[in-house]
Amino acid sequence: MNDKDSKPRQVKTDKAEIMLKRRRPVFENTLYSVYADHVSDKQGNEVEQYLSVVPKDLVGETVAGVAVLPTYGKNRTGP
Numbered sequence: 001m002n003d004k005d006s007k008p009r010q011v012k013t014d015k016a017e018i019m020l021k022r023r024r025p026v027f028e029n030t031l032y033s034v035y036a037d038h039v040s041d042k043q044g045n046e047v048e049q050y051l052s053v054v055p056k057d058l059v060g061e062t063v064a065g066v067a068v069l070p071t072y073g074k075n076r077t078g079p
Helices: none
Strands: 009-012 017-028 032-041 046-055 066-068
Antiparallel strands (some): 009 017, 017 032, 046 066
């Protein structure tokens, strides 16, 4: 895990634009790096400890990984 991963950046998809405000390394092994990300969107929604599991073998500017979003109750998310 290195400093370049912690720089704020935007990730755009067809449906949303997400800003990565801060990335805190949590764990890594030979295949994955695990981060607690602080993310937000254009509507002002923020998640301060969004769990991201990112494969280490990415090609170019690809967006890939695993993310877990906890849910509870009806249509509610968060810890």
